[in-house]
Amino acid sequence: MSQSKKSQKSLWRPLVEAIDKRITPPANALVRTNVFADAVAIGTRYEARLRRRVEAQTSWVLHQYNLPSATDVRRMRAQLAALEARLRDMDERLEDSIQENRRAKSSGPAGTAAAEQK
Amino acid sequence: MSPPDPSDLVEGIRREAQRSLFRARNGIKLATGAIKPTTGVTPKQVVWTRGKAQLWRYESDKRSRLPPVVIVWSIVSRSYILDLRAGQSFVQSLLDAGIDVFLLDWGEADAVDSRNTLETYVDNYMPRALERAAEVAGAASVDVLGYCFGGLMSLLCVAGHADVPVQNLVVMAAPIDMDKIEGLIRALQRGDMEVEDLLDDSGNIPADAVYRGFSTLRPTADLMKYATLWERLWNDEYVDGYQAMASWIRDQTPLPGGVARQLTEVFLRSNLAITGEVPLGDRVVRFADVTCPVLNVMAENDHMVPPTSSECLQGLLGSDDYTDVRIPAGHIGLAAGRDAALITIPRIIEWLNHRSTVPTSAV
Numbered sequence: 001m002s003q004s005k006k007s008q009k010s011l012w013r014p015l016v017e018a019i020d021k022r023i024t025p026p027a028n029a030l031v032r033t034n035v036f037a038d039a040v041a042i043g044t045r046y047e048a049r050l051r052r053r054v055e056a057q058t059s060w061v062l063h064q065y066n067l068p069s070a071t072d073v074r075r076m077r078a079q080l081a082a083l084e085a086r087l088r089d090m091d092e093r094l095e096d097s098i099q100e101n102r103r104a105k106s107s108g109p110a111g112t113a114a115a116e117q118k
Numbered sequence: 119m120s121p122p123d124p125s126d127l128v129e130g131i132r133r134e135a136q137r138s139l140f141r142a143r144n145g146i147k148l149a150t151g152a153i154k155p156t157t158g159v160t161p162k163q164v165v166w167t168r169g170k171a172q173l174w175r176y177e178s179d180k181r182s183r184l185p186p187v188v189i190v191w192s193i194v195s196r197s198y199i200l201d202l203r204a205g206q207s208f209v210q211s212l213l214d215a216g217i218d219v220f221l222l223d224w225g226e227a228d229a230v231d232s233r234n235t236l237e238t239y240v241d242n243y244m245p246r247a248l249e250r251a252a253e254v255a256g257a258a259s260v261d262v263l264g265y266c267f268g269g270l271m272s273l274l275c276v277a278g279h280a281d282v283p284v285q286n287l288v289v290m291a292a293p294i295d296m297d298k299i300e301g302l303i304r305a306l307q308r309g310d311m312e313v314e315d316l317l318d319d320s321g322n323i324p325a326d327a328v329y330r331g332f333s334t335l336r337p338t339a340d341l342m343k344y345a346t347l348w349e350r351l352w353n354d355e356y357v358d359g360y361q362a363m364a365s366w367i368r369d370q371t372p373l374p375g376g377v378a379r380q381l382t383e384v385f386l387r388s389n390l391a392i393t394g395e396v397p398l399g400d401r402v403v404r405f406a407d408v409t410c411p412v413l414n415v416m417a418e419n420d421h422m423v424p425p426t427s428s429e430c431l432q433g434l435l436g437s438d439d440y441t442d443v444r445i446p447a448g449h450i451g452l453a454a455g456r457d458a459a460l461i462t463i464p465r466i467i468e469w470l471n472h473r474s475t476v477p478t479s480a481v
Contacts, residue, residue, distance in 0.1 A: 017342075034304065037301075037308075048315045081228075081321070088169060088230065
């Protein structure tokens with residue numbers, strides 16, 4: 001290492017590097033263990049369950065007052081998204097068939113006949 | 119030991135005082151978010167679009183070779199890492215080498231895309247985008263460069279579409295053997311966690327969860343990152359680079375739920391990619407059908423996709439012209455940063471130029 005680079009190094013840097021050298025290998029090893037993965041999996045599962053339970057309770061209360069709950073809104077959004085996805089698929093098919101026709105026309109009468117058959 | 123020169127001492131104090139001033143200024147800017155990094159700097163044009171996917175062609179007056187290179191980006195992160203800032207751009211380096219560069223960006227999945235599957239991308243989008251790139255460039259074929267999961271998608275597309283005009287294929291840090299991938303993904307693999315537990319209201323795995331999945335692989339990375347930042351906070355150039363990179367790392371994209379389910383079943387739990395036969399749509403795609411020249415670029419210090427996950431590719435392909443290269447870099451350093459500029463990019467360009475000697479006059 002050059003002298004100028006050495007002089008740029010802070011006095012506390014070796015301490016941080018030593019700490020990093022000490023804690024990084026065991027920390028890296030820990031997050032790669034099955035125990036860690038299991039702990040995160042359990043946490044995620046329970047978080048999802050808790051969320052669903054809270055939503056169910058909230059929905060029940062809101063429905064008593066004829067109000068839409070987050071679940072209702074989510075269902076509606078999902079339906080709208082599915083509808084939009086179907087529209088997108090149809091749009092893509094239409095675009096493909098227009099392209100095919102164009103190609104067939106540009107390749108002459110034989111191509112047009114083939115495209116019409118399709 | 120000679121006593122310190124008083125003039126050196128004064129100079130040192132003066133320099134440190136100045137740096138402290140700059141540190142305070144840049145620290146305030148960083149903390150308040152006053153400076154926004156400018157990323158994706160190279161001018162480009164959208165030449166094809168479908169769904170959220172876009173094909174970009176980067177502007178250049180140096181195009182001197184065919185076929186063009188189409189970069190196929192991963193589905194879970196932002197592509198601007200390849201064009202991060204001036205002087206730190208994978209794309210710009212390829213352009214400077216006379217290559218006509220296209221990039222296939224998948225956009226950000228929302229509720230509409232939650233049912234997208236691999237077939238959406240590999241069978242619907244990719245063949246059309248690659249054909250469009252060839253058409254726009256006035257070439258008979260294209261070279262494909264797939265990065266990370268984009269590498270696996272490129273393999274599936276080339277193997278599953280004999281009619282797609284691909285001359286050469288480069289895959290970078292492509293995950294093939296999923297048993298070699300470590301971290302939280304193991305919980306999904308072993309069935310201790312289900313995709314449904316991770317989906318949000320839109321039906322996708324949210325960007326935050328994707329970020330958490332990646333960041334837990336290096337839990338102490340922030341310690342050295344912040345130490346270096348503090349040390350060099352006075353340096354505007356370093357702070358710009360730091361901000362651009364830090365914001366990219368946090369800026370992940372949601373993973374469509376349909377793709378996540380398929381990934382889990384086909385690739386993680388059944389690990390079918392290492393057999394070279396992957397079910398896609400109503401058929402089985404065989405890597406043995408990839409007969410074009412293939413360059414497999416692996417990063418030796420890759421903590422996300424270790425080289426052991428990619429190296430098995432050789433035995434699965436039908437290509438007679440296979441090269442693999444190991445770069446002493448990490449997953450991100452493979453495409454961005456000093457290692458990319460000094461090692462990765464020159465190797466890729468050299469390999470491509472060796473196999474793509476058609477001079478371009480019509481470009």
